[in-house]
Amino acid sequence: MNIRRTGRLAALAAAMTLNLAGPVQADSGILAVNAAIAPEVPASLLSVPHAAPTLDLEPIAGGMASYYGRHLKGARTASGQRFDPDALTCAHRTLPFGTQLQVTNPVNGETVVVTVNDRGPFHGNRVIDLSDAAAEEIGILARGSGKVELAILND
Template sequence: MTGTKTYRHWPHIVAALGALTLIGATGHGHAEDQQQVSFTAPSVAGNTATAPSFAPSEEAVFEEAFARYDIPADPVRPASAVDITTIEPAEPATRTLGSGIASYYGRRFHGRPTANGERFDMHELTAAHRTLPFGSRVNVTNPRTGRSVVVRINDRGPFVRGRVLDLSRAAAEEIGIIRSGHGNVELELLEG
């Protein structure tokens, strides 16, 4: 059987070999067992060969041009690089504010303006303090349960003697003082 086959990498082969025709026998010597493979050189300056009989599609040319990029390469990390996935996040600096009794306020004040002008939302983690600047973040811990919550100061109070903090209902639920209405807490100011 005789046939003509043009290879995908013909430009590279043709550049090296020019115009070449190979006829190979399978070993039996019969005409039907022979296969003909032909390469045709493209026209280049100084080459009088005929134009190629096959032109690859744009997709084939694109695939061939980028075939070397298909092999995944392991990224090389310079010795001076730092792997940030292994760095533990730094704990925020804290300043102990002491301990005292905290209470909470909820439905009765929900939607009313706070001292900083916001509307009070009993579902947010906020609190009222007499002197801390608005926006301060305070870690409030219930030493009885070990549970803690971080609240943002957005109001003034409490106005009951002996109490240091008024928590929103959501914050009071987090540390477990809803049932009693108040409880002993430890306060830490988060700085930075």
């Protein structure tokens, strides 16, 4: 996934690039940098958990994915929303609208989380249609389609 350095990430990156020759503490799996080393960075950003939060995933059948063309921008989806090629959305035949799916490209390991807001695909052996942005995130935009693994994100 692409990580954009904005907001909190930018401040954290700034703190990490400073001279860290001063005191650094490690306790309970959290790395803490002394505020005297990075006084311009808010104290709330100086403690970074060492592990990403785990997601509650329920794997479901994957298969071939394709993506919507940009020419459909603004068209109504089955949920009533207008199609936005830059949003992280998808079409699935049976999952309820609003379901969030983690879509993984097993070839490169890239993942994206999308929200079901349309029905389909209704052609070939495809299991999901992704928005342009979602297809780009996992690296299938140039090929037009690709094998994916799917998992439902549970609350």
